[in-house]
Amino acid sequence: MQLYNKLSAKERAELIEKAGKDRLTLSFYQYAKIKNPHEFRDHLFVTWNTLDVLGRIYVALEGINGQLSLPADRFNEFKEHLDTIDFLKDIRLNIAVEQDNMSFLKLKVKVRNKIVADGLNDDTFDVTNKGIHLKAEDFNKFIEDENTVLVDMRNHYESEIGHFKNAVTPDVDTFRESLNIIEEDLKEHKEDKNLVMYCTGGIRCEKASAYFKHKGFKNVFQLEGGIIEYTRQVKEQNLENKFLGKNFVFDERRAEKISDDIIAKCHQCGEPFDVHTNCANDACHLLFIQCDKCKAEMENCCSTICMEINRLPFEEQKAMRKGQGNSNDIFNKGRADHLPYKKDLRNIFDHFKNEEA
Structure with missing residues (x-):
């Protein structure tokens, strides 16, 4: 019984491209009492893997929180399976505003203490x-x-x-x-x-x-x-529509366009821009907003230091990181003193x- 991914993201992307099928990106959640989250997790993985579902799903004693994609022509099968689960029958599914076949490239069903980290008792x-x-x-x-x-x-x-x-x-x-x-x-x-x-x-x-x-x-x-x-x-x-700008999403799309307004700015030059990227230096990986001009000039890096490191051969970069751990920026999102136009x-x-x- 397969209970984990066997394909890399690159291999999965190639299969999706080859299949040539449109996929639907959607999300849902439900608070409910789940007696055995681990058993429920395994059941979901086995069933959804056969439906070519990909995504990030959290299961806990308090319920389920899922963001996923699946072939559009298998949506009815997926919905029929949800309806076999009492607390998921007729649940509202939030269909993404903008679709992208590559929004998710792996199926991850994880058991967590909570479906949202709220820190509450x-x-x-x-x-x-x-x-x-x-x-x-x-x-x-x-x-x-x-x-x-x-x-x-x-x-x-x-x-x-x-x-x-x-x-x-x-x-x-x-x-x-x-x-x-x-x-x-x-x-x-x-x-x-x-x-x-x-x-x-x-x-x-x-x-x-x-x-x-x-x-x-x-x-x-x-x-x-x-x-x-x-x-x-x-x-x-x-x-x-009273929403201004884009809706941030936690998948490969990173955002959905809700209105034509651009309310953010490039963190490096201050020009109006609202597309997030990750610093190309793997030891940094800071998530920040970078316009196309700065992306070209900075080689998709957040600083000159990261740019210099990223130019080094991979093995040399790897040797530099050995025993050092990652920069704290790898966990940050738009938080770095060297970004002059970060959010006030x-x-x-x-x-x-x-x-x-």
Whole structure:
């Protein structure tokens, strides 16, 4: 029984190219009590591997979180399999705004402690007491209300390239960081303001809305299905699109274009640009925004030092790294002192205070 990948990303890409079939990229999540995550994980891998599913799926005692792609002509088979699982029957599947056959190149089904790293003790509050879900039309109305505080529950590198008009975008590296910041900065408005949240597909807001209700916020709302579902409803119902820029995604596409607005800038020269890249130096691998001109001049590197290292023969680079470990930048996303135009720090309270002034 095959329970792991046997092909490299390069080999998989070649097979996809050779097959010549269109693939669908989609995502879904569900909070549910899974008694044996390891057994469930193996069942999913075996079944989905036969359907040529590729992607990144997390399974935990609390549920499942999946981002994946599959051949478009096998979608019905995939959906039929989901419907055989009680808590996944008729689940909403967020179909990607922009499709790319190479969005995922491996099938990874992993057992985790949580399907989203939120740092919360779920035993201390009722995770099922969630906020009110808003569809796109109602969401548009709410965010124009002066009594609404709209908060982006994503990380700084996600909101930097795209966010909703008038949204507060916490300058955080992880979801768990934003929870305490939001509670502290909005503690004086737990009863008199509407706290409206959004994220990529809705999963972060599911837990956050329950947490903030537990913390005393009276009027808690969340965008149903996140930015992905919002975009679908806007197009389907011909609604005004209030999202500016791109939606960051965690696959090979890196982003989906939601509007023509370019709200970010190249981290090296400051010109308007919103495409992320990874530094070509494998010991750095920093994720940052780099325009085409800088990419050519800097050879897809984030600094002259990385460029010089990347020019060395591979074996020499490997020898230099031996025993040294990777640079901390390998874990960073748009955070490096040598990037002169990295995103400026933003504070929720200062933003909100300016809105009230």
